[in-house]
Structure formats: C-alpha cells, structure tokens
Amino acid sequence: MRAQFVLSEIWIGLRRNLTMTIAVIITVAISLALFGAGMLINQQVSEMRGFWNDRLSITVYLCTDTSQSNHCVENGPATDEDRAAIQADLEGMTQVSEVTYVTQAEAWKDFQERFSNQDALVEAAQEGDIPDNFRVKLADPEQYDAVQSAVENRAGVDSISNDQDVLDQFFALLDGLKWAALTVALVQLAAAALLIGNTIRLSAYSRRRETGIMRLVGASNFYIQLPFLLEGAISGLIGGIFAGGFIFATKFFLLDKIQTWFRFDVELSMGAVFYVIGMSIILGVLLCTIASFLTLRRYLRV
Structure with a gap:
C-alpha cells in the first residue's frame, strides 16, 4: 500500500507540473550532454597526448x-x-x-x-x-x-x-573546446538546480493539503518527502538518458571525424563512452535529488 501511495503521489506531481517537469528534463539533458561532451573531449585529448608523445x-x-x-x-x-x-x-x-x-x-x-x-x-x-x-x-x-x-x-x-609546436596549437584548440563545453555545462547545471528547486516547491505547495493530512496521521518526514525526492530523481534520470544519446553522437560525429581529418588511430573506446554516460546519469540523478531535498527542507514544513 505504501509503495502504491508513493507511486501515485509521484504521478500526481508529474502531471500537475508537467510543463515545469519537461523544462527540468530538457535543462538537465542539455547541461549533462555538454558536461559529458567535455569529459569525452578531455579523455580524447589525454589519449592523443599519450599517442603523440x-x-x-x-x-x-x-x-x-x-x-x-x-x-x-x-x-x-x-x-x-x-x-x-x-x-x-x-x-x-x-x-x-x-x-x-x-x-x-x-x-x-x-x-x-x-x-x-x-x-x-x-x-x-x-x-x-x-x-x-x-x-x-x-x-x-x-x-x-x-x-x-x-x-x-x-x-x-x-x-x-x-x-611539438604544431601539436601545442592543436591541443590548445581542443582544450579550449573542452573548457568551453564544461563552463557552459556548469552554468546549465546551476540553472537546472534552480529550476528543479522551483518545480519541487510548486509541487509541494499544490499538495500542501495532502501532506498536512499525512502529517496529522503520523507519517514520518522521510515518508512525506519521498515522493518529491523520487520525482526529482526520475526527472534527472530521464534527462541523463537523453544526454547519453547526445554523448554517443559526440563520439561518432565529432571525435571520430577529427581522427579522420588528422589521420591518426587513437580511437576512444566504447568503455570510456559508457563510463562518461554513466557518470552523467549519476550526476543528473544526484543533482535533482539533492536540489529537491534542499528545497523541501526550506519549503515543506513537516
């Protein structure tokens, strides 16, 4: 029964704030995609440095x-x-x-x-x-x-x-691309955290009657907060999955193209790609969950 109640609360929250939830997913997906692209480029640069050294x-x-x-x-x-x-x-x-x-x-x-x-x-x-x-x-x-x-x-x-002179210029270009992607990603992650907090706050406000009843019947703080936390985690998970597709595209349509242009065999392994995707998804889930938790501590009086 408790599991069914938590799931129903998550569905209610997602449905009531559908537009905001979609905005959260898109923002998280873009920020994680840029973050993952920066990590991929960093790994590619490291592999290339070792190859050319x-x-x-x-x-x-x-x-x-x-x-x-x-x-x-x-x-x-x-x-x-x-x-x-x-x-x-x-x-x-x-x-x-x-x-x-x-x-x-x-x-x-x-x-x-x-x-x-x-x-x-x-x-x-x-x-x-x-x-x-x-x-x-x-x-x-x-x-x-x-x-x-x-x-x-x-x-x-x-x-x-x-x-070395030619390679320094080439690696400087790739390093600039990497830091640009990571900088934009950090800005997007900050925006995503604020957007997530605002979405959870609105969700908590719209369900203040239900949470008040739960508090009166003796529900614990964690039990009341759990649907909101899972709502944020699911948004982060979906955004991370979408970002994974962009990271795959970065590998095949950018990094592999660079290798073709410059004629060197330093292909980034699929293991490295899956590692970056996994890290991006974990970061998305943690970001949304932590942002939800901090927002609930401030706005949900339980």
Missing part, C-alpha cells in the same frame, strides 16, 4: 645548394664532415632515442606519399626542393628544447622543424 620528433634540415637562408648562404651546403659531426652529437645525447638520416631522394618520396591527396602541392614542388635531414626521435618529449639548442645555428644546419 611517443612519436614526437625533431627534423633537422641540412643546407643544400638551393637553400635560401642567410646561414646556409654564408657557410655553404652541408659537407660530409658536418653531417657526421651532427649525427654523432645527436646520438650522444641522452634526450635522443634514435637518429635517422634521410637523403634528398628519400625525403622527396616521403613528401609525395604524405601529400598524395593534394595534387596541386605535389605538382608545385620538385625533387631537390626537400633537403636531406636528420629525423630525431626523443626519449623524453619534454626535452625537445635541449636537443634543438644543441644543433641550432651549426654549420650545415638550415632549419629545425619541431612537431
């Missing part, structure tokens, strides 16, 4: 007869002695795990393969435009400055390309 390299381009930099014009193209000295110094550094010398022919072939989908760029270049170089794999990605300083402005060195 193992592959970070520095490319040391050598001077050739066609080099235009002042340093190369003054000192001339790199000699065999220059190459040997640079390679020996790089291999002797503890920050370096591997050094590979790439000839001009190999560099040209690699350029054609990397930009095979950009015909105009390949046609505009010709063999000899890409100088021979050393590709330096770092043992510690954080020590790229030390390696770069060791070969910069040396005889035979034209320029140095550092993957």
Whole structure:
C-alpha cells in the first residue's frame, strides 16, 4: 500500500507540473550532454597526448645548394664532415632515442606519399626542393628544447622543424573546446538546480493539503518527502538518458571525424563512452535529488 501511495503521489506531481517537469528534463539533458561532451573531449585529448608523445620528433634540415637562408648562404651546403659531426652529437645525447638520416631522394618520396591527396602541392614542388635531414626521435618529449639548442645555428644546419609546436596549437584548440563545453555545462547545471528547486516547491505547495493530512496521521518526514525526492530523481534520470544519446553522437560525429581529418588511430573506446554516460546519469540523478531535498527542507514544513 505504501509503495502504491508513493507511486501515485509521484504521478500526481508529474502531471500537475508537467510543463515545469519537461523544462527540468530538457535543462538537465542539455547541461549533462555538454558536461559529458567535455569529459569525452578531455579523455580524447589525454589519449592523443599519450599517442603523440611517443612519436614526437625533431627534423633537422641540412643546407643544400638551393637553400635560401642567410646561414646556409654564408657557410655553404652541408659537407660530409658536418653531417657526421651532427649525427654523432645527436646520438650522444641522452634526450635522443634514435637518429635517422634521410637523403634528398628519400625525403622527396616521403613528401609525395604524405601529400598524395593534394595534387596541386605535389605538382608545385620538385625533387631537390626537400633537403636531406636528420629525423630525431626523443626519449623524453619534454626535452625537445635541449636537443634543438644543441644543433641550432651549426654549420650545415638550415632549419629545425619541431612537431611539438604544431601539436601545442592543436591541443590548445581542443582544450579550449573542452573548457568551453564544461563552463557552459556548469552554468546549465546551476540553472537546472534552480529550476528543479522551483518545480519541487510548486509541487509541494499544490499538495500542501495532502501532506498536512499525512502529517496529522503520523507519517514520518522521510515518508512525506519521498515522493518529491523520487520525482526529482526520475526527472534527472530521464534527462541523463537523453544526454547519453547526445554523448554517443559526440563520439561518432565529432571525435571520430577529427581522427579522420588528422589521420591518426587513437580511437576512444566504447568503455570510456559508457563510463562518461554513466557518470552523467549519476550526476543528473544526484543533482535533482539533492536540489529537491534542499528545497523541501526550506519549503515543506513537516
């Protein structure tokens, strides 16, 4: 009987405040969707950082007869002695795990393969435009400055390309997207909490006669509050489920697209997606339940 009474009270509350309940569900769904999207992006960024940190390299381009930099014009193209000295110094550094010398022919072939989908760029270049170089794999990605300083402005060195500079800009973009989503989500969660409190307060006011009768017949405080708490929890659960659909869409239509654009295999596992969805649903239920409880303590005199 008690369970039937609680369920009937929940149904009455939802029906009487249907518009407000729908508004709560929509607000919770949007805020949790943004929160979950921010968490997904954060996990994707972490996976990508780990992936690229193992592959970070520095490319040391050598001077050739066609080099235009002042340093190369003054000192001339790199000699065999220059190459040997640079390679020996790089291999002797503890920050370096591997050094590979790439000839001009190999560099040209690699350029054609990397930009095979950009015909105009390949046609505009010709063999000899890409100088021979050393590709330096770092043992510690954080020590790229030390390696770069060791070969910069040396005889035979034209320029140095550092993957870290490009990746920092890319990750800064993703971090900005993540924090923007989380910031908007926090604002939406605050709005949802206020809306939930207002809905529960109206529900308690509209049922003040029933709660007064329950108090007179000796019902406990918890028993009187339970229908309102469950009403809020159900709204949070429904909003969380809707948010889960948006989180799935974020994974398949945003994060997977980013991988396709940048051609790297760092796919976020479905386990991580389900974890974020689960956390979002739990947060939605807790948010609505706590907001309902705090509102009842203030407005429901029992």
